[in-house]
Amino acid sequence: MPDVPEVQGVLPADRVVETARSIAATQESSGAIPWFAGGHVDPWDHVESAMALSVAGLISEAEHAYDWSRRTQRQDGSWPLQVREGRVEDDAADTNFCAYLAVGVWHHLLITGDDGFAERMWPSVQRAVNFVLGVQRERGEIDWVLDQYGRTGGAALLSGCSSIHHSLRCALAVANHLGEPQPDWEVALGRLGHRLRHHPEAFTLKDRYSMDWYYPVLGGALRGVPGKRRLFDRWADFVVDGLGVRCVNDHPWVTGAETCELVLSLDAVGERIPAVELFTAMQHLRDPDGSYWTGLVYADGKRWPEERTTWTGAAVILAADALSRTTPGNGIFRADDLPTGLADADCGCLETADLSTDTLEHP
Template sequence: MSNVSSGRTLSEWGLEPAVDYIERVQRADGLIPWYPDGPADPWDHVESAMGLSVAGRSEAARRAYRWVADAQHDDGALWATYGEADADEGAHAGDEPRKETHRSAYVAVGAWHHYRCTGDRDFLAALWPTVRDALAFACRQQAATGEIYWTVGPDGEAYEDALVAGCASLYKSLACGAAIAGVLGYPDARERWLEARTRLGEAIRSRPDRFDRTWESKSRYAMDWFYPVLCGVVTGDAARQRLEAGLDRFLEGGLGCRCVADEPWVTVAESCELVLSLAAVGETERAREIYEWCFQWTDDEGVFWTGYQFADEEYWPGDRPTWTGGAAVLAADALSGLSGAADLFMEEITDI
């Protein structure tokens, strides 16, 4: 019997080991590294925390968001990555420290998600300054043409180019921030973020010339294909057509979603996020089928590997990222309604 068709709880699906792993890897200060003693980044940290929220591990999730509040800089940003040895480094593996807009702003999605899971308004109010300042940082990097620049360097200067997937994520962050502002009674912030979201959406849909201007196009990455659907930038028939147009290129039957179109590598996180995207446009049966495939890529404990390199027939890389488990839990939630946030990636702005 398939994991998806029979399962209505995390344990019935065998997802409890993935959640246990996230909580086990979480540090005492709340940060969730990619794997034990590994690096971390704010976006994947939040995705892992969202998995904890769905699973009812509310205290662990709250500690994760407290880490974001504690780590946030005065300008509202966080470092793009946090090194293996020292969480204040701001970089790992020789990267130059930088502050990426979509990574800093994703706390808004996590905060709204946790509130939807728990109804904890006190949590939402306590995290409001963090959300407010993170979105303010992102909006200061918005160009006149609507796109939001990718990153700010250590000198405080924006790198004036934009990523499709990163901006789609920001579009969702602005929507969730507006929802939070509505609940807490900050109408000015709500309207400001909705206006920024409108301009950003127009740029993503209508101004491809504003993206990937100074580097090679990222269109070979699956995230560029489905993130505008996942995050609500493209909806309805246009969203269904967009997904259908990319399936032959990115979907490997029986295995999952390729991370990169021209590489023989499927990844569990991309597969689960594609499941979320398909569910958002009503393609539930196809979403369920793809989700089933993901369960073959677990270790003996039931924890997900990053992915599978099918030309070499090996798990590659040999890591078990926490955020992959988080994505798997979010996909299960979207398919079966495990939490009050199950439709987070199906919300229209009129619902917020």
């Protein structure tokens, strides 16, 4: 088994493997990875769980999951929003959910070096990205969801578009690796990145949610001083010392996945000390079997919901890999070598993003 991540003094490698095995134990015979045994599958969290399996060396289980994605993709390149035990419960399509396959495929390729896997998955990645870009607006933002009739809801989400930004960069990396240039994707990525950096008015306001706070950093649209400033400016709104990150800023509820995604965001802008502190703080959600509870209502000390979700454990494993620099995929969210797309020459505003790496003092 290849090296497994370990965060010194916080999470040893054998516990990372326990967490990965708790995810694998939930995997269905089809390859699908539901939220928990008997729960539903969504295409984004399924891929995140597959990524965690790759990190922990459970390569065949991860590839079984990716094969499920390949086999269940619809003709238009999308996946249903929600499936339970092979039955579609919601046949709408979330653009962010569909785009995320590209992140998983690039991540697995980095870890395994398996060109055959990349070639096998490439048609699915290509169809998924083309589906997503089919609803990109002229200025760059991308609508959130399409119903069963292909109608959009008219909302573009900051968090979802930030994640799509990351997915497009990974998709271009896969394309370049396989010698399949996609110039239209580069233009689309440039426009989306510009919109995320300079036009917050383009997105439906959901600033109560921590994901809207840190996702422009996690998705790679903001780096350096702008990224650090975004994280530190609202630190007090979301971070609960010793416990983790609030999912919503006006609820006394910390969640493990959001905490680990903030860890990844901090790591991406070089802020290791607060990243490790937060990673340490959220370990109170660990169960003895290696799985992780979704969250804690700290006002009354109750875990809620009463679910140990695969994607929470997956976020822990991905954060551990980033912090420990263990696998060849550990930098997937730092994204240092990923394509950045073409600058948006059609927007009349001035591109002034500061991508310097000066250190700002966190709260």
